[in-house]
Amino acid sequence: MKIWGRASSVNVQKVLWALDELAISYERVDAGGKYGVVDMDVFARMNPMRRVPVLEEDGFVLWESHAILRYLGSSPSASQTLVPDDAKARAIMDQWMEFTTSTLQPAFIGVFWQLVRTPEAQRSAETVARTRAEYEAGLAILEKKLSESAFLAGDTFGMADIAAGSLMHRTLDLGLLPSSMRAVKRWAETLAGREGYARHIATSYEELRAL
Template sequence: MLEIWGRTNSINVQKVMWTVGEIGLAHVRHDAGGAYGVVDTEDYAALNPNRLVPTIRDGDVVLWESHVIVRYLAAKYDDGGLWPTDPAVRANADRWMDWTASTLNAPMRTVFWGLIRTPVEQRDDAAIKAGVIALGRAFILLDAALEGRDHVAGERLTMGDIPVGCATYRYFGLDIKRPDLPNVETWYAGLAERPAFREHVMLPLT
């Protein structure tokens, strides 16, 4: 059976769990990281030398890095679904996964950690303000790309929606000023109706 290591409030673990939920894969998840520890053990380091979450074991296959795991699960278990068969559509989904990593993650980490996981007296307000501006610019770009589309890679949900969707949940949950994003809001409303998204992503921000 598929094994997953990671805590539920980790955005990277949420990507994997949402994927598993969409596909309907039987699995067992082990709490790891943060207050749960585990990642500091030698047994865990043998699976993931980075000592981070998530990590999966699927038979003889052990993988870490959340986007790699999402791609693997989609390709193996949902070919034609989350894993598009059309190379052009698949490349578009890949592009948005990579865009999340290259463009969205850094300012999201700054703002999320600054507002949610840092005491008020220790916050770097200038860095948070700059992060909010960078996030606004990124989401304006996403909004334009979603014009006339139901999902980031076209008509249906693909692996490309997974990382962006997880980040968008956090973005809309933060007490910050956001630009007008009608297309993102429509797309996000559709995600929020999906049972797997509600179960694995729409959790309290901690």
């Protein structure tokens, strides 16, 4: 199995974390950002969106990080907890993965881009405030859910936690989590104790910072 994508991409990180959880061996190839590659025709044949990550395995190619997570969860080595067999439990998992795609991560990217990817002199205080408020609204939905259960899909760690949890290191590091959101903080601290999180999520993003 080969994973195309730079290690500083949060979408690549969540895939690498899942691979660690499942003890699946792989080779990672730097692509995207300063590494280029995504502009090459050979890459575009794998992913017409020219984005990372891309999974390549014995001629099979898959892109979109959450599609990759679901595929990995269907592997023989996947435990029932990461992607449950029960249709309703699996739908709940999918619900929170889709929430991450549609609501949580776009809001996070908005504020992250302002605070990290934009030179300080070019930042807009109004845009920072707006994007931060949008992200906090998404976090508030997580807070309510995590006040009711230990993890997003219930009382057991699973793929939904990998999808949304991949944002937590940068969220905490940038001070984006309101102090009142104790359930999210508890959840994030629990995730931080997992080896895959420590190896792939709790890493430096300095190469992304605008000079």
